[in-house]
Amino acid sequence: MWKKTFAVALTAAVAAGTVAACGSGGDEQKAAQGGDAGGAKGNVTVRFHAQNVTFDKTMMAPVIAKFEEKHPGIKIDFVGMTEPTSDEVTKKIDLLAASGEPLDVFLLADARSYSQRAANGMLEPLDKYIEKEGFKFADEYKTDTKWNGSYYALPGTFNQWFVIMNKNHLDEAGLKVPTVDWTWDDYLDYAKKLTKGEGASKRYGTYYHSWADYFLLGMWNQPGKNDIVWTDKTVNMDHPGVRKSLDIRQRSEMIDKSAIPYADSISQKLTYRPLYFNQNISMMAIGSWMIGEVGGTDQFPATFKTVFAPIPRNEKSDPTGHAMSSSNYLAIASTSKHKEEAYKFMRFFSTEGLAMMQKYTTSWKKEDTGKLLDAIIGATKTPQNVDKESLLYVLNNTKPVTLPPALPYQAEVYKAYQEEVEKMLLGQQDIDKTIAAAKDKLQKLVNANK
Incomplete structure (x- = not known):
């Protein structure tokens, strides 16, 4: 309406x-x-x-x-x-x-x-x-x-996507700063090891913001056909990166309990800056606008050093160093x-x-x-809290990947997909049902816009 x-x-x-x-x-x-x-x-x-x-x-x-x-x-x-x-x-x-x-x-x-x-x-x-x-x-x-x-x-x-990480938390867990060789499975393992405590004081290993992008993490590193409806209007839900995206969210939020649950994120209207700077989370995938913030601002002072890691690959056999821009x-x-x-x-x-x-x-x-x-x-408040060495490594070893030109009804595409993913994250359906239902919705949407 x-x-x-x-x-x-x-x-x-x-x-x-x-x-x-x-x-x-x-x-x-x-x-x-x-x-x-x-x-x-x-x-x-x-x-x-x-x-x-x-x-x-x-x-x-x-x-x-x-x-x-x-x-x-x-x-x-x-x-x-x-x-x-x-x-x-x-x-x-x-x-x-x-x-x-x-x-x-x-x-x-x-x-x-x-x-x-x-x-x-x-x-x-x-x-x-x-x-x-x-x-x-x-x-x-x-x-x-x-x-x-x-x-x-x-x-x-221009925003290059990467992973920001709390160096103190990495050192505490005995973890090294990752390189282009790491995978999303490694990321989930890091998230488990970085998670600490229980209840209201629990520190989570990672967090996924409410943007539609975070429902497609396994597509961020794909140099080709990396969207759920392609420019020729074919539905791309059978891409293995889609299933990987859902697996990442389900494993970390619902099985490992190493990521803030989606239900908490939306009910509490959480935002990533206070979560990261207050050290409620240890790492997250984000864009390069954060370079000017992780050294501290008036609103969000930095009390710890941030290191940078590339966006992980889906599988060890995948090419290294691709990330969404x-x-x-x-x-x-x-x-x-x-x-x-x-x-x-x-x-x-x-x-x-x-x-x-x-x-x-x-x-x-x-x-x-x-x-x-x-x-x-x-220009940040505490420049020493920005690890320039790992930042330059990421920028120098990452090949930018861009999405195709968006369809006029792109927002409807993501809304339809997100509705089904939300059901999964709220425990109402499994990954197979999510993919099947989203695929059906998207095909109907494409047909209606021919």
Whole structure:
């Protein structure tokens, strides 16, 4: 019901925006020519919406100042969104768009969110701006954002997935920092050995966050056909990585009791940062945005050293060193009245802006990664708590694996799959029933979208 209501509202909002855009054609033409599109003072204000935990006002201030210095006449209004999860941020952006709230540039957290909104007309195609500027996308960015033949976003941060581990807990258990040779079975063995205590004070070996990605751990290391519905719309539930994913979760949560149970995770609305920094868990798979956090922040001080390990392989016979990589997506609302200016900001931010922030690795191919890593680690509260040696080992010995372009109904694909996995994790069905039921649901979904 909500989805249908939103679709109607969004259509109305897009229609209203189209009328407004037609009415302000003179302004847009002047803006494209570098002229006055903002009244007597010559200022155009571009609003940038992003989750506050990703980019806050302090981080954004020098970036905005540098952009405004380079582009007099364009002002940036950063809107830090306080919703606690990226899913809630995306829902809020949808509601703002549907209600006719002025939107210019906004950040989408993942490929699924991006592709859905590109498909429903919410995003402005960027091809004409890229062609006008005259650069080759593949020469500039590590992540390809092309969807259905066009670009609707520029990539922002670049996240390489790995495992973060509490060095004190490893030493206590007599465990070495793993290398690319380890497997998910080794990971589960480590989780058992790192688990300590009982009841409310129990320390778990690992934790899987509520994101859909954590239901597909055994697909993260697959360089080919690594999603549950492939680009040719074939259902991929028979892939051995799917069964491995379910086995990892079932064994650690329900048999070994070495991972926080899913029921506790959702009922208590757990989040990974307090769990890790409060040492309630010893290790977890996560993305490289955590490089700038494991050395400690004002909100989450680091009182122990973090070491890094590669994403495990499924079996010892599998190739080593493959791991999922991802980006977030900077997009322009199709209803924006300042698209040219919005593009200029987005282009700056996805290149020089993110790099000068010295907080995250970026999707910009021209970044100085070594220098950036030193700056990111050095900016933490306690840089000595970041084990740079193991971090460089992981980054230098990992081949990035990316998911295929997301389907317009990708969120529905993961929702259908997740519903069946949840039943397994709550003890309502076994792995075989989970795979069979999810396969049936996904095939029906694909058939309905042909």
